[in-house]
Amino acid sequence: MKYHSFGNIRYKVSSLGFGAMNLPGVPFEQAKEALNYALDHGINYIDTAAGYRNSEEIIGNSISHRRDEFFLATKTNKRDYQSAKEEIERSLIRMKTDYIDLLQIHYVNYPHEIKQVMDEGGAYEAVMEMKREGKVRHVGITGHRPELLAKWISGGKFEQVLFHLNLAQPFALDELIPMADKLNMGRTAMKPLSGGFIQPIDKAIRYPYSQNIHTLISGMTSVDEVKENIAAMERDVDADEKAELEQLAREMGAHNCRRCNYCSCPLEIKIPDVMISSEATRALGLLPKGQSFFENHLEKMQACADYEPCKEKPLCEEKCPYHLPMQSVIQRSAMEYAQS
Ligand code: SF4
Numbered sequence: 569m570k571y572h573s574f575g576n577i578r579y580k581v582s583s584l585g586f587g588a589m590n591l592p593g594v595p596f597e598q599a600k601e602a603l604n605y606a607l608d609h610g611i612n613y614i615d616t617a618a619g620y621r622n623s624e625e626i627i628g629n630s631i632s633h634r635r636d637e638f639f640l641a642t643k644t645n646k647r648d649y650q651s652a653k654e655e656i657e658r659s660l661i662r663m664k665t666d667y668i669d670l671l672q673i674h675y676v677n678y679p680h681e682i683k684q685v686m687d688e689g690g691a692y693e694a695v696m697e698m699k700r701e702g703k704v705r706h707v708g709i710t711g712h713r714p715e716l717l718a719k720w721i722s723g724g725k726f727e728q729v730l731f732h733l734n735l736a737q738p739f740a741l742d743e744l745i746p747m748a749d750k751l752n753m754g755r756t757a758m759k760p761l762s763g764g765f766i767q768p769i770d771k772a773i774r775y776p777y778s779q780n781i782h783t784l785i786s787g788m789t790s791v792d793e794v795k796e797n798i799a800a801m802e803r804d805v806d807a808d809e810k811a812e813l814e815q816l817a818r819e820m821g822a823h824n825c826r827r828c829n830y831c832s833c834p835l836e837i838k839i840p841d842v843m844i845s846s847e848a849t850r851a852l853g854l855l856p857k858g859q860s861f862f863e864n865h866l867e868k869m870q871a872c873a874d875y876e877p878c879k880e881k882p883l884c885e886e887k888c889p890y891h892l893p894m895q896s897v898i899q900r901s902a903m904e905y906a907q908s
């Protein structure tokens with residue numbers, strides 16, 4: 569396992585971080601074993617969020633007795649002072665700790681949200697107050713609009729930024745990573761598998777691992793998954809492999825979704841999942857996650873073609889800040905899957 573100085577934050581973070589988002593979906597003993605195995609094998613960065621069901625409690629009940637062995641990052645998606653403060657206090661209790669190493673303002677995607685966070689009476693004020701009290705050590709931000717995040721961090725108010733970076737979503741490389749690098753901020757990448765749609769795990773992990781980041785958090789739920797993730801980082805990525813992965817990312821990410829959640833569909837089609845899995849299928853073939861997703865989602869996707877209100881102008885596309893052709897991707901994917 570490699571370690572990197574975390575920008576201006578005085579800590580050497582492991583290249584692989586433990587994403588604890590999915591732990592609430594597995595038996596407690598399994599989650600506890602996975603977390604402890606990760607610490608025993610060099611992972612020292614644990615990432616969770618107040619919004620990930622009881623993930624914080626699982627961490628508190630599994631590894632709080634080893635608190636000095638890891639850097640603990642959590643998040644609040646509250647935007648105002650009072651509710652952010654209450655939520656962070658609750659995170660401390662749930663994780664059985666006196667301090668949070670990194671508190672990230674979670675999933676900030678709209679200009680009005682950053683304004684609310686940063687204005688007087690906003691969540692940022694609560695985090696700064698808790699920093700003065702020693703309950704929070706550093707402040708970061710997360711979001712799914714990389715070019716906006718690049719702008720928002722440029723004022724130097726945050727010490728770390730968390731962004732998605734994977735073969736289908738290489739967008740942080742354009743402005744966000746260079747800006748965070750220039751400011752010497754902690755750079756945490758997430759979602760290497762983009763929800764499981766990008767496989768094999770080795771390829772999925774090695775692409776972000778080869779980029780200018782400090783740590784990559786990967787969602788893990790068992791000892792076997794921790795082993796698999798660690799194994800993917802055993803070798804360095806050489807120049808040839810890096811070029812090959814970057815070419816694949818250019819193909820897969822040329823026209824893809826940021827998961828910004830601006831769009832929605834009256835038929836409840838999961839548009840971001842269709843967009844990502846469709847690109848993954850075209851580049852890598854139909855993978856198990858894509859197979860089960862298309863199977864369960866096919867009827868809804870097929871209904872898109874007959875949905876009258878979208879015939880003239882697709883409702884979803886009006887909302888997409890990246891002007892993506894979601895309607896045609898959905899209809900094409902439905903057709904291709906039905907014929908396969
Ligand atoms: S075009 Fe299709 S996916 Fe988009 S809103 Fe209409 S029905 Fe939903």
Ligand code: SF4
Pocket residue numbers: 824825826827828829830831839840843887888889890891892894
């Ligand atoms: S399709 Fe566009 S609007 Fe919808 S989540 Fe993706 S990037 Fe955002």
